[in-house]
Amino acid sequence: MSANLTVTLTVNGREIARTAGGHLTLLRWLRDVAGVTDPKYGCGEGICGSCTVLVDEVQVSSCLVLAAQVDGATVTTAAGLTGPDGTLNPLQQAFHKHHAAQCGFCTPGMLMAAAAMLADGRTRTRAEIRQGLHGNLCRCTGYGPIVDAIEATQLGARQHGSHGLGTGQPGARQQGAGW
């Protein structure tokens, strides 16, 4: 057991400071210490993507990073895509419309991977969308509805001249493979 450390993060616009074991991953810190439970624990090894969040707008598997390593950062989870009044953003609405979630366990990570992709405003082919999701596993949907939802979001964004996120949080920024 490592010494306790105080970590302060701004999570979905809310500053949270907690003192906990310095060995805790960001995922455990969020879920078990801060009560932010939308990032999910799937594999704990960086394989499934269910724990995906944005740290200072960069896509991260939160099971692979210590909370203490990102002290002071801004973290966005899937809940942070929702507007302050609870309105789903266009990406979330598209997931709903296209039935891109079944059991929903992968969905918070899928949404964040998709948000990271869409943030640069570039229109991707379906193959590129699938490539962008390569670090996020889903055992239910066959991926087709998820790709449909992301494709529809980028089409809507083109029509409205935005990146299609419409979040209360800063947009994500593409940072290379693994998003």
Ligand code: FES
């Ligand atoms: S729980 Fe982090 S990648 Fe699977």
Ligand code: FES
């Ligand atoms: S909807 Fe069940 S794992 Fe993706």
